[in-house]
Amino acid sequence: MQLDYSELPQLQGLYLEDSWVLKICRIGDRLVVHIDAVLTQAHPGYEAPNADEQHCYRRGEIVFELVRSLRWESDRLVRAAFDATGEPDLGSVDQFAQVDGSYVLAGDFGKISVKSEPPYFSLRT
Incomplete structure (x- = not known):
């Protein structure tokens, strides 16, 4: 069975398809995905987007607690790109x-x- 992230109560109000992953860290038994997230109007932290932006972007983390198994696959070496601000x-x-x-x-x-x-x-x- 497959359940989309938008159906998970803890991730309501996020639109991840236009969000940006900044960093991924394993810290003890936690996996933390640092993200520049798009918040929808359904999220309590939503604010009207800046005039030059299409969405409300806010920094945050998606946290996975008590990780029992983790597999990270990639066909290539994962390297960060740099956006217009140099981040x-x-x-x-x-x-x-x-x-x-x-x-x-x-x-x-x-x-x-x-x-x-x-x-x-x-x-x-």
């Missing part, structure tokens, strides 16, 4: 779903399969 990013999220008990993320950074507690999004303050 590194690993590309966008093309897929994020819960598939047969694992959470699967895919994009320019490769494909990550993780078994953990349900992921949640935390805004950086």
Whole structure:
């Protein structure tokens, strides 16, 4: 069975297809995906976008707690690109779903399969 990220209560109000992955870290039993996230109007942290932006972008982390297994596959060496401001990013999220008990993320950074507690999004303050 497959469940899209938009159906996970802890990730409501995110639009990941236009969000940017900045960094991915394994810290102990946690996987943290640092992200410049697009927030929809359904997210409590939503603000009207800046005049030069299409979406409301906010920095935050998608956190996977109590990681039991982690597999990160890539056909190439994952290197950050640099955006117009000079900040590194690993590309966008093309897929994020819960598939047969694992959470699967895919994009320019490769494909990550993780078994953990349900992921949640935390805004950086």
